[in-house]
Amino acid sequence: MIKKTRTKPLKLLKFEVLLERILPSHSQIQNIESNYRKYLAGFRGELTLDYYLSELQKDNYHIFHDLRIPRYDNNQLFFQLDALILHPRFCIIIEVKNLIGNLYFDHQYDQIVRTREGLDETFPDPVNQVGIQKKHLSHWLFRHKCPLIPIHTLVVITNPKSYIRISPKYGSNAQKIIRGRTLPSKIKEIEKLESEVILQKRDIKRISSLLLKEHTSHNPDILKLFNIHRNEILTGVFCPNCTQITLIRIKRNWLCTRCSKTYMDAHKKAIIDYALLFSPVVKNKDVRLFLHMQSQSSVKKLLYSMKLKPTGSRKAATYTIPLPK
Template sequence: MIIKHRSRPIIIKKLESLLKRLPLLDEKREEIRNALRKCLSGYRGEQSLDYYYRYLTSNNLRFLHGIRILHKDYFFQIDTLIITPNFLLIIECKNIAGHLYFESPYDSMIRSLNNQREAFDNPVEQVKRQSYHLMSILNDLKCPSVPIESLVVMTNSSTITEFSPAYKEARSKVIKSSGLVPKIEVLSNKHPGTILSIKEIKRIIKHLLKQHLPEDPDVCRKFYIDPDSLLKGVFCPECDVQFLKRHQRSWYCFTCRKVYKNAHESALLDYALLISMTITNKDCKEFLNLPSTSQGYHILKSLNLPFTGNRKSRIYHLDNLVKKTTSKEDVSP
């Protein structure tokens, strides 16, 4: 049973908007592209595991995807948490290509690819830290002492993993996607006794969901970009780079010669993701390159956005616009 569905991380949409709004010659473009590739790769790796989850035969599994909780002044995030009456399982997904070598708990994971070597945080130690935080939370809830298992799943089919003979823990915890189902069966046999009742499982889930805080980074600040330097205007949905002209309550593209009625919604979404979740008539006029604030007023009013203040000092809240757009990208297994 899927309790918390996986959703597309908001940072992906923010980075896409940032690349669209960044001047073409900005020196930060390649850095942002690389960050976007990394986020997309991780997300696709997590998605790929849905294929294997369907082969799990037990009906007593509860799935929580993408839990992020502040605990002891530290945010810890779990890609997938599987809750069973017998044990809990933390799954950390890694979509990393190349040859991966695990030396010891005290060393980084070394990736060799294209004649280059690169060090990564050791994911085995990462899931151990996640287990520690999760166990502490369960202890604070005064839950029964339930075993917490953890796995690192390499979702890239071309990945080769190698372990030093002494690092047996990594060998037992790091698996490929195809080994997930048999590994969970091994863990089920390892923990045959029921520890958590349905009521206790529901209490744990309710508490974790209540503590969940989605990551919502300020990408302009993250990459040291002045929001005033971003490109303003409404992009053509067809040409993608051509700016539209406001004409008779619609938008006209001089390149593809098409008329778009609601093209401003995408631009306002960029504004919300990159600059602010609130906007005034003046802000709208300037960001959409409109000739007057009255046009900004009519556009914002037409969206039925919640607002505070009177007409001259009115502030519109863009939260619903963001939710409406990003919810379409959520994944429902």
């Protein structure tokens, strides 16, 4: 049973909007694209994991995708789980790696060494990463007075083209490193090991509710991350058919002067773009400037058409644009 579905992360959405709207000549474009590709590869790996998890018996397994929960020792810090499986007898934390190339799990230096096209690159050891996540989850469950349940950890390599080697000093931890296709059978092994029912239905319901309540999407300031100024962002309503061509407002439609197509709701994406890049809390003036509109009443109608209602006094009224969670 899927308790929390996997959706495209807020950070990934911000990357996509930034690449659409940053000035084409900006010096940071290559850096942004490189970071975007890495983040997108990780997300695609997690989607691959979801395929294998779909084989599990739905009634016994409660699956949470992409959780980000405040830490027990500092609620300003978070621990993130690519996937969490809750079972009446145990739970499993899964860390996903979608790396291609020759992968060497180096126990001595706490790293993965990835060799690809003759180049070596290092990554933190995901076995240790998921071990830290286990510690945080254990303390989180204890703080919420949940029953003490065995927590297992797995590192799943989802890219079928990767070649895996593991340091002989890894010991029993090597068994935690598996390929995506073996995930269902590995979970079945764990199920055979854990025979005692610890979580009743009411416990699972309570834990599920707490996890969903405390989940907080990662919402970084993408412009600050790459030191980009607001005036380096392209504004306007873009034509869905012609890349980066700004539409003009004619009566109740948006017209593209290149392809001559008209759109009624093209402003909706532009308004969401503003929220992703700058702030989800906007004033009428902010929207007017971004959409290249002059009429305050016309912008107000557009915002109302998106079911966005103002809060605050008339002159200082703001609208809150909902972002994906």
